[in-house]
Each structure stands twice: as structure tokens, then as C-alpha cells.
Amino acid sequence: MEKEEIPAQKCNNPECEKPAALQCPTCIKLGLEPAFFCGQKCFKDFWPLHKLFHKKKKEDKGDDSGIVNDGFKYTGPLRRYEISKKRDVPAHIQKPDYHKTGQPLSEIKVQGSKHIPVYTDEEIEGIRLASKIGRMALDAAHAAAKVGVTTDEIDRVVHETIIENDAYPSPLNYYNFPKSYCSSINEVICHGIPDMRPLQDGDILNCDISVYKDGYHSDLNETFLIGDVAESSKTLVTAAHDALMKAIEICKPGVMYRQIGKVISDHVEELGFSVVRTYCGHGVGKLFHCNPNVPHYKGNKANGFMKAGHIFTIEPMINAGKWKDLLWNDNWTAVTADGQRSAQFEHTLLITDDGCEILTARTEDSPPLEIHL
Numbered sequence: 001m002e003k004e005e006i007p008a009q010k011c012n013n014p015e016c017e018k019p020a021a022l023q024c025p026t027c028i029k030l031g032l033e034p035a036f037f038c039g040q041k042c043f044k045d046f047w048p049l050h051k052l053f054h055k056k057k058k059e060d061k062g063d064d065s066g067i068v069n070d071g072f073k074y075t076g077p078l079r080r081y082e083i084s085k086k087r088d089v090p091a092h093i094q095k096p097d098y099h100k101t102g103q104p105l106s107e108i109k110v111q112g113s114k115h116i117p118v119y120t121d122e123e124i125e126g127i128r129l130a131s132k133i134g135r136m137a138l139d140a141a142h143a144a145a146k147v148g149v150t151t152d153e154i155d156r157v158v159h160e161t162i163i164e165n166d167a168y169p170s171p172l173n174y175y176n177f178p179k180s181y182c183s184s185i186n187e188v189i190c191h192g193i194p195d196m197r198p199l200q201d202g203d204i205l206n207c208d209i210s211v212y213k214d215g216y217h218s219d220l221n222e223t224f225l226i227g228d229v230a231e232s233s234k235t236l237v238t239a240a241h242d243a244l245m246k247a248i249e250i251c252k253p254g255v256m257y258r259q260i261g262k263v264i265s266d267h268v269e270e271l272g273f274s275v276v277r278t279y280c281g282h283g284v285g286k287l288f289h290c291n292p293n294v295p296h297y298k299g300n301k302a303n304g305f306m307k308a309g310h311i312f313t314i315e316p317m318i319n320a321g322k323w324k325d326l327l328w329n330d331n332w333t334a335v336t337a338d339g340q341r342s343a344q345f346e347h348t349l350l351i352t353d354d355g356c357e358i359l360t361a362r363t364e365d366s367p368p369l370e371i372h373l
């Protein structure tokens with residue numbers, strides 16, 4: 001038998017002498033000198049150093065492929081990117097009233113009412129199931145969220161997880177929103193649109209997932225750390241998480257909805273952060289958004305008190321700088337007015353006879369949050 005031909009290339013890892021035939025795909029994509037590795041192990045081990053070559057190349061040419069050049073006065077470094085076309089939902093899946101027209105008529109009909117729905121056991125089971133599917137989709141998004149992956153690719157993962165469970169991604173076409181979840185990066189507070197921007201080392205990414213299953217909605221979100229994130233951002237993300245959990249602790253029958261804001265403000269203001277005022281938690285169930293309205297800041301005048309059978313979200317948006325927000329010219333993406341970062345966590349909660357149940361709770365299979373590693 002003929003002797004196996006030894007490749008002319010040597011492994012890019014200087015500590016390795018082995019011949020190498022595996023080429024770094026990112027180098028190829030960026031048009032760099034080919035970098036060879038002997039195998040996946042050296043490629044992985046040497047990655048922290050090797051990736052710096054990619055970064056330099058990107059800085060040299062300015063990685064602006066896919067950026068929408070619209071002349072908008074952005075408040076921070078983030079820019080709009082191209083978005084992909086709308087994803088389909090199979091015909092057999094039950095859809096909300098806005099799926100075609102964009103108009104949630106059932107919600108619009110009850111606007112102005114102060115009534116807070118009390119759900120029956122049967123309805124609660126429906127919302128519980130929607131919440132379980134939401135949790136699965138959020139965990140799938142979390143597993144997919146890595147440096148170099150676009151939020152559009154995560155949209156595909158979220159969309160497919162939801163429709164595999166015969167459910168509908170609630171954000172899709174809600175007031176004409178074009179995607180199946182909201183992706184809010186860095187200075188985006190909420191309602192970011194998944195697009196073609198690859199996630200960058202050091203980003204923070206909030207994925208907000210809502211699911212409609214057999215007539216019931218659920219709603220939850222988490223903020224993930226992408227790659228190596230600055231300590232200041234970790235503190236911000238941790239503050240948003242802890243503020244939500246502290247607010248949940250006070251929830252039980254008889255508590256006024258306006259009390260939630262004080263718990264959140266007290267926790268995060270102590271750390272020098274601020275609470276967004278424009279966007280609030282909300283009732284969720286038969287409708288995507290309904291009563292109660294749940295502001296997250298101290299001194300709010302929200303109506304009503306908690307009663308067994310109420311279902312609503314708490315979803316504090318916490319800013320590193322000032323609380324003020326503004327809207328991008330896509331009419332969805334809400335960003336901080338000062339361009340500093342913002343973080344958020346959200347759960348769907350059920351008030352029980354003696355406390356509250358987190359319907360969207362993490363499970364044993366949920367990838368651990370980076371802030372807890």
C-alpha cells in the first residue's frame with residue numbers, strides 16, 4: 001500500500017507539530033490567508049488567539065455587510081441590519097386574530113376597561129401549556145446564542161421549536177411585527193427585530209418569546225451573555241434578574257399591582273441603575289396583552305390588587321444609565337436615549353390562593369444563565 005501523503009501544512013497551533021488539513025472556515029469567509037489545524041481540538045484550544053486575526057480583519061474592512069444605511073441618528077453603537085422574509089406557520093396550527101391583518105381586534109375591543117380576568121382551572125391549564133412551550137423555545141434560543149450567530153438564525157430556531165409543538169409565535173404579525181420573537185441587543189431596551197447582524201463577543205442579548213397554543217398566550221424573556229462580557233454588563237444583567245425575582249416574592253392575593261415597582265426601583269437604583277417607564281408588564285392569557293398593567297418603577301399609579309386566578313407578567317427593563325427611551329425608525333426597536341446598555345428578564349405568573357406560581361419557570365434542562373456560572 002502506498003504511504004499516506006503528509007499534507008504540506010503544519011497545525012496553526014504553535015505548540016502542535018502535527019500535519020494539518022482542516023481549514024478555519026471563518027478565515028476562508030473573510031478572505032484571509034488559509035489557516036490550517038490538525039483537528040478540532042487544536043482549533044478549539046487555539047481559538048481565543050486565532051479569532052483575534054478575524055477581529056483585526058473585520059476592523060480593517062469594517063464588517064458592515066447587511067447594515068441598513070438610513071442616516072438615522074443612533075444613540076449607541078448598534079445599527080439596523082437587513083431582515084429575512086417572514087416565516088410560515090403550517091395551516092393546521094390555531095392562530096390569533098391578528099395573524100393576517102396585524103390588528104389584534106380582541107385586544108382593541110377591551111381597551112379602556114379596568115377588568116382583570118380571573119382564569120378558570122381549565123384556562124390556567126391552557127396557559128400553563130403555552131408557558132411550557134415558551135420555556136422550551138427560550139432554552140433553544142439560549143443554546144443557539146453564540147458569537148457569530150445572527151439573531152435571524154435564532155429566529156429560525158425559535159420559530160421551528162414553537163411550530164413543532166403545534167403552537168404559533170405570538171409576536172409574528174402582531175401589529176405587523178415581522179418576526180417570531182424579539183431580540184434586544186446591548187442598548188436595545190425591548191422589541192428589537194431579529195436581523196442579519198452576527199452576535200459579537202461581549203454583547204448582551206435579550207430573547208423575548210411569546211407563544212400562542214390552542215387559544216392561550218404565554219410570555220417570557222431572559223438576557224444572555226455572548227462570549228466574554230464586561231463586568232459592568234454582568235452587574236446590569238444580574239440586577240435585572242434579581243429585581244424580577246424579588247418582585248415575584250411579594251406576589252400573592254391582596255397585594256396591589258403598584259407595589260411591584262417599588263421593589264424593583266429600590267433594588268436597582270441602589271446599584272446606580274434606572275428603571276424604564278414606557279414599557280410595562282401586563283396581563284396575558286386569552287389575549288397577548290391585557291389588564292393588569294404592571295409598571296416597574298416606584299411611585300406608579302397602577303390599578304388593582306392581586307387575586308387568585310390572575311395571570312400577568314413582570315418584566316423589568318433596567319438601564320445602566322438614564323431611564324429615558326426612544327424608538328428607532330423601524331417603529332419597533334426601543335433603545336436607551338443615552339446609548340448605554342439595558343437588560344431584562346420576564347416571567348408569566350399565576351396568583352394562587354397563598355402566593356404565586358412561575359408558569360414559565362426554568363427547568364432542569366434549561367441551560368444555566370451565564371450570570372450564574
Ligand SMILES: [Zn+2]
Nearest residue numbers: 208219220221
Ligand atoms: Zn415578553
Ligand SMILES: [Zn+2]
Nearest residue numbers: 219313315346
Ligand atoms: Zn411581556
